[in-house]
Amino acid sequence: MARLFWVVCPKCKRKFYAATIDFRGKDRKMHCPFCSALFTDKEAAEIID
């Protein structure tokens, strides 16, 4: 499986994970599967690598 990191949504504070190669340091918007918020890794409430 692609290396992943856990991310905390800045809006609903729930946690999900994304592929490191696709989103870390790439300025791409992730979307929260729980509340649909869009945010980059810099905007996340927390990142757990």
Place this chain on the structure above:
Amino acid sequence: MAKDLRHFLSELRRVLPEDIKQVDTIMDPRFEISALVEMLEERNQSPLILFNKVKNQKGQLSGFQVAVNLFATRQKCAVALGLPPEQWRMETSLEFARLSARRIKPQIVDRKEAPVKEVIRTGSEVDLYDLPVLTHNEMDGYPYLVDAVVAADPETGCYNSSHHRQMVKGRDRLGIYMSPRHLWNYWRRAADKGDPLPIAHVIGHHPGFYLGTEALVDMETDEYEVIGGVLGEPLRLVASEAYGDRLLVPADAELVIEGEILPEEHEAEGPFGEFPGYYGPQRWAPVVKVRAVTHRLDPIYLNIMAGRADHCVLGGIPKEGGLFELIKMAVPTAKAIHLPISGCCRFSAYISVKKMAEGEGMVAGIAPFPYHDELKLVVVVDDDVDPFNEREVLWAVNTRAQPDENMQIIRNIRGGTLDPSAVQHGVGSKLIIDATRPSNRSFAERLRVPAEVRERVRLDWMI
């Protein structure tokens, strides 16, 4: 009459009536169907379930029946391949290998003869939220299509069919995740010229269509011909609404969603619950613009239950027959192979051999690895052990193998891309356990009662 999902359901009702259940309760496609399937699997039950009343994404009754667990037992797959359900072990895998080696050219039919054209929605009429698309697991978050995606090679016109997760992002918008295999190759070659790649999502066909989709073939093989081989008759095709003859779609499907993978547009997609029983992470994935939705009147929405037995067995049977033929080239006395559900029908293989010489067990164990990247553990047993009986296989490991003598680890070799334990993406290690008895020294005898006594004694003596 052409083989389709309804043909199969009627055959299953005839030969395995106890394996079909119906639900009349109104179901929410968001988690409720998954919850029922999960609760049944906890009881080791995987019947085909027809949900008669399922809501769409707008909370209204969708008008679709939803069918799940079509592939969740080997017995149902045996019936799909034209075998009696009792022949669910190696007979099913070998029959798949035989059928999928045949090529039967498809037949192109007029729109008037295509049941999938009974209802046609194009342009602004397209609305994926009208469909009962399932949200499977909690972290998926969004509804996902999980059936087969078909496309024509942008240069040769050769058809590929493969399974891909597709996230419903809007009324006419999907996110699609592709490993760098055939469909991805088609899309990249189209995208390099700035072109979108037309695709169609095929929902609700005969199970032979989806088993044929899983056949191990090269990119130059037309998979509509392979599927024809598995069905034993030409697959009937019809021109698509959005792309005409440039994209032919199965005429006997219940539902076809036509669209195109855009050349450069990407968005976040996932997480999504995958076959190993874990979520695959959110990816940066291409986007599909949906152009048309066509379906039958009173349609059946077939859903493969992602990450469950349905998903595992569908991927396992098509591999077993092909791998067995390869193993037999190395060890002619190989008897059977089984990719057990405990290994998600991908990661583990149990192989039985009639050992003729020392070392043959290890040869049989090594043979399948180059042809099946996801395989991690191979256990080789003697032919007195049934590889379809996991308790017997583990008994053989415990009583016929020593870790220092009969096990080998192969390191730094290509591995599965969805294995959550892999430290390096797509690279891993393999373990072979040779649990065959040694032939070069005396070995303990397995206990058994005399055969003539077993023949005389009957179970129905018990009261």
